[in-house]
Amino acid sequence: AQSVTQLGSHVSVSEGALVLLRCNYSSSVPPYLFWYVQYPNQGLQLLLKYTTGATLVKGINGFEAEFKKSETSFHLTKPSAHMSDAAEYFCATYTGTASKLTFGTGTRLQVTL
Amino acid sequence: DAGVTQSPTHLIKTRGQHVTLRCSPISGHKSVSWYQQVLGQGPQFIFQYYEKEERGRGNFPDRFSARQFPNYSSELNVNALLLGDSALYLCASSLASGVPYEQYFGPGTRLTVT
Numbered sequence: 001a002q003s004v005t006q007l008g009s010h011v012s013v014s015e016g017a018l019v020l021l022r023c024n025y026s027s028s029v030p031p032y033l034f035w036y037v038q039y040p041n042q043g044l045q046l047l048l049k050y051t052t053g054a055t056l057v058k059g060i061n062g063f064e065a066e067f068k069k070s071e072t073s074f075h076l077t078k079p080s081a082h083m084s085d086a087a088e089y090f091c092a093t094y095t096g097t098a099s100k101l102t103f104g105t106g107t108r109l110q111v112t113l
Numbered sequence: 114d115a116g117v118t119q120s121p122t123h124l125i126k127t128r129g130q131h132v133t134l135r136c137s138p139i140s141g142h143k144s145v146s147w148y149q150q151v152l153g154q155g156p157q158f159i160f161q162y163y164e165k166e167e168r169g170r171g172n173f174p175d176r177f178s179a180r181q182f183p184n185y186s187s188e189l190n191v192n193a194l195l196l197g198d199s200a201l202y203l204c205a206s207s208l209a210s211g212v213p214y215e216q217y218f219g220p221g222t223r224l225t226v227t
Contacts, residue, residue: 032213043117043203043218044156051213090155094213100146100169101205101216103155 002027004091006104019078021107023091033074038088086111117219125225134189134222138206145187148203163210199226
């Protein structure tokens with residue numbers, strides 16, 4: 001069954017530094033992969049998605065992720081962190097034939113001055 | 114355009130009571146999914162409905178039920194509430210069922226069971 005694993009429950013970076021949030025997937029078929037962001041006391045917002053085609057996916061707010069089949073990874077990056085990026089980030093994949101999203105455990109990003 | 118809306122925003126119930134949560138999808142979306150997010154964890158899939166039919170069910174007890182109406186809005190019902198049902202309940206809508214339709218989430222209903 002398809003699943004995702006997020007490495008690191010908490011990541012802290014300085015403002016202006018590179019953001020790297022890690023996600024590895026487990027799938028016997030080509031996966032559909034997503035990154036969502038959740039700000040405090042809010043729902044989930046889609047940052048970007050990988051379905052097929054180009055392996056480097058650009059999303060909103062300057063985030064991007066690269067699908068690497070050889071490493072079974074879909075890490076999320078942003079060249080320069082802003083204070084407003086502080087939030088919880090979830091990697092997710094579709095499981096089964098229905099639109100069932102399976103989420104990772106989340107990574108809380110802290111941005112410091 | 115309005116996004117996914119959920120009501121109520123917050124809810125406090127007592128153990129053993131029943132609760133109904135409501136969701137209105139984005140206009141034109143025919144599929145609604147429900148997720149439970151316990152504090153500190155990722156969302157867990159509960160149900161998916163498409164064209165008023167159940168298309169998927171997660172590993173939740175029969176106390177949880179849902180339905181979808183002709184206007185594609187949806188209700189999630191939970192009977193005999195337990196303390197462990199305290200969570201943020203998220204509704205997501207998509208154009209249709211199945212991949213690769215992306216899901217758009219509402220702000221959630223925070224349920225507290227005392």
